[in-house]
Amino acid sequence: MKILTVGLNHNTAEVEVREKLAFEGPKLEEGLLKLKAIPEIEEAVVLSTCNRVEIYTNVKDADKASEAIRAFISEFHGIDDRLLENALYYYRDKDAVRHIFRVASSLDSMVMGEPQILGQFKDAFEFALEKKTTGVLLNKLMRKAISVAKRVRTETRIAENAVSISFAAVELAKKIFTELQEKSVMLLGAGEMAELAAKHLISNGVKEIVVANRTYERGCELAKEMNGRAVRFDEFISEMVHTDIVICSTGAPTYVVTKSQMHTVMKERKQKPVFIIDISVPRNIDPEINDMDNVYLYDIDDLQGVVDTNILERTKEAEKAERIIEEEIETFLRWQSSLDAVPTIIALREKAEAIKKEEIQKLINRIPTLGDKEKKAVEQMATAIINKLIHPPTAALKEDSEDKDSLIATIKRLYGINEKS
Amino acid sequence: MATLTFEIALTLYFAAVITGIIELLKSTKTTSKVMLFLAGIGFFSHTLSIAYRYIAAGHIPISSPHEATSFFSWCIVLLFFLLEIRYKIGLLGSFIMPVVFALMLVSAMLPREIKPLSPVLQSHWLGIHTLFAFLGNAAFALAFGIGIMYLVQEHYVKSKHLGGLFQRLPSLQSLDEINYRLITIGFPLLTIAIITGALWADTAWGSYWRWDPREVWSLITWLIYAIILHARLMAGWRGKRAAVLSIIGFLTILIAFFGIKLLGKGMHIFP
Structure with missing residues (x-):
């Protein structure tokens, strides 16, 4: 029983390679069943996302199994073996457990702490359960990984702060307004990042979207794409009276909104708060507007600053998470080694019982005149001897110890117990 | 006990x-x-x-x-x-x-x-008048706490350093709304307290209003909260201004409460 992980992720393989190696749709089932059919492999789980492909297995011999899995990947996806050389990583035993815990807890993710991975991890496990490709060891390991991930999430703040500019904008919007459902957003000018931020706001429930672009036609297109409404660019100031969030990214060389214009807008809005995100460079909104009451203006540098602090925060939290994981690895390994010891204990007892029977039989054959009473006494004595003899090794096997594997091997060797499977 | x-x-x-x-x-x-x-x-x-x-x-x-x-x-x-x-x-x-x-x-x-x-205070008015007054002032005390929370959260958002309590404090809008809600609860209670106080004063002393220090301070408090509500509805004084005013309002209440009770004179002082 050995845990082996073979995989690749965004650090080891380019997206072109990852795409080719993904187990998507029907390929997942096919791949999983084929893996399970490899004689070296006893249990298998396949996790395939856009950032990683990982194969978690319980194998008899890690060397042979590593070879077999690599050959399988190359054959299954029709990829040159050499391409895999640098992409694949292999982890065994404790390292494999650590890697699996880190993946589930999102410590190994491209954006550390991102929450999707745990869901994908659960899906991968459930799929394997459904296809019956897992057994005692992987079931326990996967469940443990999920509980570790949950522990990391509740005990550290690794997933708390936004680490991309558009998410930081959404996070801020949520701390300025109660319900985004009743808010409207205006896109002033269009740009990739502005659109992305707008889309995040929409997916967080923003009610209405208005697009004001210099070229009206382009604005209409964009508005249609986002189920919004287009207005002419020169009308945007009057539109701001009814808009709660403004995302500005025009290519204008100067300020398109000045302080005095903003004063008028705020007066007409009856000072209802407004959140302005100016992601244009050079800036399009007079930064002094931020000094006005109920106006919150963030430019691209401000948002980047928020993101940087959050990333720093996450790195700190990651250290805590790693400590939790180390703790959990120990509990898991203890469980695993107890699992290893049980068959040895049984084998030891069976062996002793067999010797006892054999010797008693020999004695009876040699001295046929023995009465029932004597036979019983001899048998009791023999039982007492074997019990006393196998007690210390049994007790040692049941104990937790660092070098359990070698202990099991030693006991097997000393008592001449052969591997059954 | x-x-x-x-x-x-x-x-x-x-x-x-x-x-x-x-x-x-x-x-x-x-x-x-x-x-x-x-x-x-x-x-x-x-x-x-x-x-x-x-x-x-x-x-x-x-x-x-x-x-x-x-x-x-x-x-x-x-x-x-x-x-x-x-x-x-x-x-x-x-x-x-x-x-x-x-x-x-x-x-x-x-x-x-x-x-x-004292015999003059032995009246049903005692319970009614004071209950309204205390509940009203308690609502203002909470508005004070919410107001401070608003200023703290506003400071985070304005200064663009989103550390500390930023994540755990509620949004600015909810703090502002709760603050407003509390004042709209406290204000009518205070108004009723002043009216019942006047009625009681009439039965006890024969006049509704005697410019007793407590009465004067109540009037000042009442005016402050009236201004908060008025400015909010008419001029859109919300957010930071509302928060600052509700803090000032509660400090006035404290002055009125302790200033008069401990140092001053008048019929709200009970020898």
């Missing part, structure tokens, strides 16, 4: 303040629960202490400065729990329990003997 339960309440409120501070410095899921638990048991004990005094004195125990301050903090805790049930405002306890504890501490330092009520 009144004394013992009062001391227990005081101690538990103090423990709640400490937990509230720990909650601010280092958040764990348990600290806020522990704080609510301590404050809850404290409130229970506090209620008992007021009930004992009620039985002993035979009227609502608000006639000595000790009783009045204690009753005032009781009203604040009551409203705090109602607010907590309704809105579940993160960290509110950390901001409001110190106010409660400070008031309780003042109350603890004042003489506690139960004196017979």
Whole structure:
């Protein structure tokens, strides 16, 4: 029983390679069943996302199994073996457990702490359960990984702060307004990042979207794409009276909104708060507007600053998470080694019982005149001897110890117990 | 028993303040629960202490400065729990329990003997008038706490350093709305308290209004909150301005309350 992980992720393989190696749709089932059919492999789980492909297995011999899995990947996806050389990583035993815990807890993710991975991890496990490709060891390991991930999430703040500019904008919007459902957003000018931020706001429930672009036609297109409404660019100031969030990214060389214009807008809005995100460079909104009451203006540098602090925060939290994981690895390994010891204990007892029977039989054959009473006494004595003899090794096997594997091997060797499977 | 339960309440409120501070410095899921638990048991004990005094004195125990301050903090805790049930405002306890504890501490330092009520105060008006006044002022106390939370959160958003309590404080809009809600609750209560006070004064002394210092300060408080509401509806004074005004408003209440009770003269002072 050995845990082996073979995989690749965004650090080891380019997206072109990852795409080719993904187990998507029907390929997942096919791949999983084929893996399970490899004689070296006893249990298998396949996790395939856009950032990683990982194969978690319980194998008899890690060397042979590593070879077999690599050959399988190359054959299954029709990829040159050499391409895999640098992409694949292999982890065994404790390292494999650590890697699996880190993946589930999102410590190994491209954006550390991102929450999707745990869901994908659960899906991968459930799929394997459904296809019956897992057994005692992987079931326990996967469940443990999920509980570790949950522990990391509740005990550290690794997933708390936004680490991309558009998410930081959404996070801020949520701390300025109660319900985004009743808010409207205006896109002033269009740009990739502005659109992305707008889309995040929409997916967080923003009610209405208005697009004001210099070229009206382009604005209409964009508005249609986002189920919004287009207005002419020169009308945007009057539109701001009814808009709660403004995302500005025009290519204008100067300020398109000045302080005095903003004063008028705020007066007409009856000072209802407004959140302005100016992601244009050079800036399009007079930064002094931020000094006005109920106006919150963030430019691209401000948002980047928020993101940087959050990333720093996450790195700190990651250290805590790693400590939790180390703790959990120990509990898991203890469980695993107890699992290893049980068959040895049984084998030891069976062996002793067999010797006892054999010797008693020999004695009876040699001295046929023995009465029932004597036979019983001899048998009791023999039982007492074997019990006393196998007690210390049994007790040692049941104990937790660092070098359990070698202990099991030693006991097997000393008592001449052969591997059954 | 009144004394013992009062001391227990005081101690538990103090423990709640400490937990509230720990909650601010280092958040764990348990600290806020522990704080609510301590404050809850404290409130229970506090209620008992007021009930004992009620039985002993035979009227609502608000006639000595000790009783009045204690009753005032009781009203604040009551409203705090109602607010907590309704809105579940993160960290509110950390901001409001110190106010409660400070008031309780003042109350603890004042003489506690139960004196017979002067005949002029022996009236049903006593309960009605003071209950409205205290509940109204308690609503303003909570608006004060919410106002401070607003300023803290606003500072994070404006300064663009989103560390510290930013994540755990509610959004600016909800703080502003709750602040407004509290003032719209407190203001009518205060208005009724002033009216019932005037009616009572008429039956007791034969005139509605006598420019007693307490009356003057009530009027000032009433005017401040009237301005807050008016400015909000007419000129859109919300957010930071509303928060600052509600802080000023509550400080005025404290001046009125203690300034007159402890130093001043007039019919709200009970020799």
